[in-house]
Amino acid sequence: MRRDRIVPLIIAVALFMENMDSTVIATSLPAIATDIGTNPLALKLAVTSYLLSLAVFIPASGWTADRFGARTVFSAAIAVFMIGSIGCALSSSLTDFVIARIVQGMGGAMMTPVGRMVLVRTIDRRELIGAMAWVSTPALIGPVLGPPIGGFITTYASWHWIFLINIPMGVLGIVLALRFIPDVRADERERFDLVGMVLAGLGIAGVAFGLSVLGLNFLPLWIVVALVVGGACFIVAYLAHARRIANPVLDLTLFRLPTFFSSVVGGFIFRLGLGALPFLLPLMLQIGFGMTPFQSGLVTFATALGAFGMKWATTWILRAYGFRNVMTINAVVSAVFLGVCAFFTAETPIWVMLLLLFVGGFFRSLQFTSINTLAYAEVDPQRAGRATSLVSVAQQLAISSGVAVGAMAVEFTLHLRGGTTFDAADFPPAFLAVAVVSGLSVFFFARLAPDAGAEMSARPSLVAAEPQEKRAS
Incomplete structure (x- = not known):
């Protein structure tokens, strides 16, 4: 298999673990909360502590990979993630669980950005969209399988096992990484900040x-x-x-690049809203509608299934319409499908929920791939490590903040109606709030140049015109 295929697939093993882990835990929060003696919303600490650990340790990922080599750091990161997974399975209190999630985050902080750095430095820009799709497509199997597997295990076995399924995948990832990942590192060693x-x-x-x-x-x-x-x-x-x-450690001068600025800042706001969805939806289905974790998982997996379907059309869509047009329109469309969840009720037919979540996942996947790819359009290969660190910090901090915003909206609604326990009526305002936040990203994508990312999307007319336009400017 070609290098531009096998390397993204190996990196996808790590993304598979991360994505499945996040969706598995989302469907199992109520059961975990009952077992360790806390309330489900308090367990957002377990979600945010993981994402927070990612955001704190990601800044060191670029320098660490440049200093010790991408292959070594990537393999070690998977091992740390596995140790954190075992810790989660052995937890008996909220404190234990949060600590174990922080360890997981330390491992995850190195896996994703180092993997992206390998892609940016070893794959031609014109092939980067395809490579990102290869990375994302297998990784999306995690979210597809996560909710139903997590719900099934939680309903018919024990939630502890949802973390132990990371172990065989981690072992496979380490073996493949040591054999195939190139030992990419910087030619010159910089002093760590x-x-x-x-x-x-x-x-x-x-x-x-x-x-x-x-x-x-x-x-x-x-x-x-x-x-x-x-x-x-x-x-x-x-x-x-x-x-x-x-x-x-975080090179803020990268924000002077127009495509990087729009992708990171606009992507932050977009994820700020979308980050609440995996947290709010399972809680609404289980606490509000009385579904079991398994039933909830079967409904929520439609979102990831829709995302899986979009990956095969992403390159064609971006080539036909360009990054600016796609990202501007799609930001609004994705926000609308997020807000639609506010109108779900216990009487809503399951097939209607599945259809709307499937289509929403379809468009959100297109937006995420566009954002992740365009961020590197103007970044020199020498600064790829710094760029991946900064991009990953922004992404994880946005998702962490999104969970907090969604939970705060639910708590605020509960307070306004004077209730003491959560029910279905507490969730619609939260979905509408995060949808509005996500939709505000359109203002950053609309400011992109018409030919933004033309070299990556290989749009014939714009690529041909680009050198002449640059000379004229």
Whole structure:
């Protein structure tokens, strides 16, 4: 098999574990909460702690891969992820579970960005859309299988086993990585920005964790406020620090590239809304509609199945219509299908839910692939490591914040109606809120140039005109 096929498929093994893990746990939250003695919404700490760990440790991924080699770091990351998975299975309290999820996040923080860095540095730009599709397509099998498998295991066995299924996949991933992943590393070794790593990590951790516990009564309000404000101060300190050194851990000068800016900032807002869907939908189906975890999983897997179907059409669509047109229109379409979930009721026919979730997943997959690919349109191969770190931080922080925003919306609705337990009426406002947030990303995609990413999408007229336009400018 060609290198531009086998390498993306190996990287997809890691993405398979991450994607299936996130969807499996979403359908099993109520059962896990009952077993360890907490409420389902409190378990968003387990979701956000994983995503938060990703965001904190991802900044070091680019430098680590350049220093020790992509193959070594990628393999070690899978091993750490497996250790965290075993820890989750052995957890007996919320604290144990959160700690194990943080360990998982440390492993995941290296897997995805290092894998993308390998693709960007070893595959021609014109082939990058296809390579991203090859990476994403097998990885989407995880979300397809995750909800029904997680629901089946939770309903008929024990939730502990949903984490142990990562072990055989991890072993396979390590074996393949050691054999086929090229040992990509930087020609020149840069000094690691430890001060920037600490400042950025504390800033991201403070803001994201503070938002995730807001309204849970998990910590006193003054501590929550201190976390958010303190995190914001550390972020400001990092911004000042990054201007004074040559090689900051997060290279913010990349935002000067128009395609990178629109992809990362617009993608952040888009994911901010979409990040709440895997958390809110299973809870609504189980707590609001009384479905079992298995029934809930069979419904929610339609979203990932729709995403799987889109991968085969992505390259053709982007080549025919261009990144700007596709991303602008599709941001609105995807937001609408997210908001449709607010109108689901216990009486809604299952086939209607499945159809709407399938179509929504179809369009969201197109948007995610477009965002992930366009971010590297103007990035030099030498800066690929920095770009993948910054892109991954933004993505994971957006998903973490999306879970927090969705949960806060549910809690706020419960408070307004004076209820003490959650029911189906508490979820529609949350879906509408996150849909509006996601739709706001359209303003960033609309500002792209008409020929943005033309070289990657291989649009004949624009690619031919590009050199002349650049000379004229």
